[in-house]
Amino acid sequence: MALKEPVFPPRLLDCYRKLEKIELPAAVVALDGAAVASWDGKSPLLESAPPLIDPDRFIAVAQQVFDLLAAHLPEMEKDLQCLGKKLPAGTAARAGLVHALISRDARAVTFMQDYGEIAPDVFGFAFSHVLRIFLGAYARRLQAEVDFxxxxxxxxxxxxxxxxxxxxxxxxxxxxxxxxxxxxxxxxxxxxxxxxxxxxxxxxxxxxxxxxxxxxxxxxxxxxxxxxxxxxxxxxxxxxxxxxxxxxxxxxxxxxxxxxxxxxxx
Ligand SMILES: [Zn+2]
Ligand SMILES: [Zn+2]
The missing domain is CATH 3.90.1670.10 (FdhE-like domain)
Incomplete structure (x- = not known):
């Protein structure tokens, strides 16, 4: 089932407060020091020096985020639970999913199990919240290294x-x-x-x-x-x-x- 209408952000205030508390140990999002140091300032760092993310930890956080969203959005609960069950199990598929999501590659969904059954807007909505956590950690680490x-x-x-x-x-x-x-x-x-x-x-x-x-x-x-x-x-x-x-x-x-x-x- 696809989303019938956009989720109005203020409805998720309480959920966002809880999402903000999800802490990532430093080792979960690492920087490629050499790539960061050689950034030429011509394209976003995500392209030339993408974060090194632990794929298993990423999946664990994704599950945590889906559960939180489901608890606050009853109309999406079933979709989100279903999405959680389709998260890839093998390390290679997990790494593929992370890489595709970070690269904004539309094929990201193909790393999920039974991906043909997943509504693209539910997939995009749910993973945007996971990405915010990981890209936020990446950006905070970069701020100490790079002058924008x-x-x-x-x-x-x-x-x-x-x-x-x-x-x-x-x-x-x-x-x-x-x-x-x-x-x-x-x-x-x-x-x-x-x-x-x-x-x-x-x-x-x-x-x-x-x-x-x-x-x-x-x-x-x-x-x-x-x-x-x-x-x-x-x-x-x-x-x-x-x-x-x-x-x-x-x-x-x-x-x-x-x-x-x-x-x-x-
Ligand atoms: Zn304009
Ligand atoms: Zn940004």
Whole structure:
């Protein structure tokens, strides 16, 4: 059975809090030191220096994540339990699944058992939560090794995803935030991170909550990006993952205006 409608993120708040507590021992996600050191800054690190992930541990965490999601989404419980039973058992198939998921290879599902019975959207939804955990650990390890200052693009320097949120710091500099791996990176203010448009007449923003939040919009590609302005906010430096969830009503507002959510697209 496929998902009938998208899962509204605030419904999963409690689930996300539990997912956040899943800790990965350092050895589970290792860096290829030589590949990281020779990063040329031209493509995301995930392509040139992918993480070395223990496939058995990955499967164990996947099962844990599916169980948590099933406990919070009764309408998906059966699908998620079924997916858990189809996780590959052999080490080679497990390694193949991990590699394909990390590479965003559409053939990832073929490493599952009886994969013909799996609905692609259930597969994608469930594994996106597992990937967030592993890519988040990978990104945190990279932050100590790599300087992203020279990157300057509209997509994530670690995993290549488009940003899901951004912030203006206290000096007005703009940082984009990746919802998949949690990386933040510097980006110019007067440009669209989705299509690269820099024409001022096609760029704009809407202010919300007395300017604490703004939503940048682009009339070139109809993309939008929610942003927290730290200069106007009275709360401490935020965790942008939670800010994104907290501000879902802003998505609803700009979607109604005809803008399109382009986050996660590569
Ligand atoms: Zn990323
Ligand atoms: Zn654009």
């Amino acid at each position: 200052a020279r990157w300057g693009r509209g997509s994530c320097p670690v995993c290549g995803s488009k940003p899901i949120f951004s912030r203006l710091d206290r000096t007005g500099r703009r940082f984009l935030y990746c919802g998949l791996c949690g990386t933040e990176w510097r980006f110019v203010r007067a440009a669209c991170p989705f299509c690269g448009n820099t024409a001022p007449e096609k760029l704009g923003f809407y202010l919300f909550e007395k300017g604490v939040y703004r939503v940048y919009v682009c009339n070139g590609c109809r993309g939008y990006l929610k942003t927290l302005d730290e200069r106007a906010a009275d709360h401490a430096v935020p965790n942008l993952f939670w800010e994104d969830i907290k501000t879902v009503p802003l998505d609803m507002t700009v979607l109604r205006l005809g803008f399109v959510n382009k986050s996660f697209a590569i």
